[in-house]
Amino acid sequence: MRPTVHDIAAAAGVSLATVDRVLNQRPGVRHVTREKVETAIREIGYVRDVAAANLAKGRTYSFVFIVPASDNSFMHGLNAEVMAAVARSPVERTDIRTVEVPAFDPTALAAALDTLRSERPAGVALVATDAPEVRDAVDRLVQDGVPVVTVVSDLTGSQRHHYAGVDNIAAGRTAARLLGRFLGGAKGDVAVLAGSMLVRDHRERLEGFAAVMAEEFPGLSILPVIEGRDDPDMAHMLVSDALSKRDGIIGVYSLGAGNRGLIRALKEKSVDRALTVIAHELTDHTRTALLDGTIDAILNQDAGHEVRSAIRVLKAKADGLSVIDAQERIRLDIFLKDNLP
Amino acid sequence: MRPTVHDIAAAAGVSLATVDRVLNQRPGVRHVTREKVETAIREIGYVRDVAAANLAKGRTYSFVFIVPASDNSFMHGLNAEVMAAVARSPVERTDIRTVEVPAFDPTALAAALDTLRSERPAGVALVATDAPEVRDAVDRLVQDGVPVVTVVSDLTGSQRHHYAGVDNIAAGRTAARLLGRFLGGAKGDVAVLAGSMLVRDHRERLEGFAAVMAEEFPGLSILPVIEGRDDPDMAHMLVSDALSKRDGIIGVYSLGAGNRGLIRALKEKSVDRALTVIAHELTDHTRTALLDGTIDAILNQDAGHEVRSAIRVLKAKADGLSVIDAQERIRLDIFLKDNLP
DNA sequence: CCATTTTTGATGTACGTAAATCAAATTTTT
């Protein structure tokens, strides 16, 4: 049977009240007594029954999710997953609130973070915009003792407790190898469509992609990055333009969101071109394009997993418990037309 | 605030004791009264607080994992994950016992299942051997009201509540497309190494593989399947032999376990051959081979996820609750050397 | 050594549910 507070009390030779004072860091315990209790806890391997504790406390974890107000399928999906978590709130003893901030706006994000300091939530999850002012705001929250996790996009050099997202350098490298292998030994140009080089995940994907391309596929050369600002129309225009101008293009890597325009451009050119295409994020559009052969592979991060993982980690941090690392690693999904969920 | 039993009692105009009788299916409640209470439960959306209930019951979920006594890396890994779950048992209120049965022995497995009927565990997870007698034994357990989930390998036509494993047809199809694309337009033979065609997951992988090969890569022809019985030495011998005899082989798909022998055979021939190789299951051996280029891609199922998912599902079934489907879908991992965990 | 402060113990209530007991009310049977 699992040891209880009574067992600690007996083992340490103190009363229940003293054990309680130690466990909940209440004042009025001599140093030596505290040590005695802590030793007993360690020796008999006591772990607080979180369920019982939460019941007694009537606790609900109040978490805040800060998400960018971006109008693309991926962010809509992320929002839907947060809402699904909100729907599960009563059962999971969470009380989740979302805050929308303008996309790619470090100042607004930092301001939103600072606002939260006063209300002291039990945890904060944010899609980070990678900027010093955001990092500083996060660090202030962390200093205040608020658990913070980044989701989807990480924050360089910050003290956030956890990052619930994929390794974007690995994603870029994987894309490069897939594209390179799919193209066989063919020589030619590769077009890269990104949202913006101001976002860390996009930068990292490109970095990984370029590295493997240079190392292993010297026959392929990367054209200057097309920045489509995750906007379908802009992407359509820029990609159409590039495909018309450069007929040496045999591969495309789309590392950002907003693939609708890309797909339209590809279909228009598909009559006279055979292109190998790798894109990010599984949406209705990319799924259809994968099935009809317009796209050859999709790299994906599961927003639902990211949200649930973020919540689990925040809960664990709030309770001072550890997590199962393997469970919280967000995996890079690779979808071909055969293994779509 | 979440409704409690008191709220139901008030809403239904009955006493707490009656609500308890309905909730826990105790006798001594008239039909009309029972209906009144059930209506109230539905109307105010009451959900039993599982944490509080378990606390009151002093409940621990006693689960049994039936695993085959196979001596390969994958089953060792699976066992390790079950042991990790055992280690977490006190915190998770589970009491997990493992039962080893001889591999690929339907009779032994069915006997083990029938033994469990008398002890009525709160749930059973098994790596199924796909045979009618096993199916019948599982169905008997299910009829007794015991939640049953299959792990890794499923059971055709049974009434098991859930399958915690990958879609093996999709896995085979994915392997075929990867291999076909990696080989470009090359023509030649493809060798397939399996453990045994008596196992359902292996049969399904081959089925999916052959289908895509036939549909989409007519230039590649599949040689008769090599059955290595998941044994490294046997695999080594058979693969070496095949590679010596047929110099038209340009691709290899290893869909079973026991890849050590395959890798050795490949390395011996690698001086004069360029082979494209897809294998299943990430182990120390396959990981090394992927990194040094002997293997080109690894398809994997995460045993840890499977075990944790099985436990979550068993708990939910035992409590009559629903699960988050997306969370319990076991994904097919595709590893290239760039996205290894 | 006494007064004061700090530390410790003892005890009770609460959280939401389970489970049991006994009395009271209601229904069914005769």
Next chain:
DNA sequence: AAAAATTTGATTTACGTACATCAAAAATGG
């Protein structure tokens, strides 16, 4: 209509922890 059986209510204890209160003991200061 009385007796018997069934159904319902009222109440209590328990699970493991949190938290509060008050009294008792120990340590500290002068």
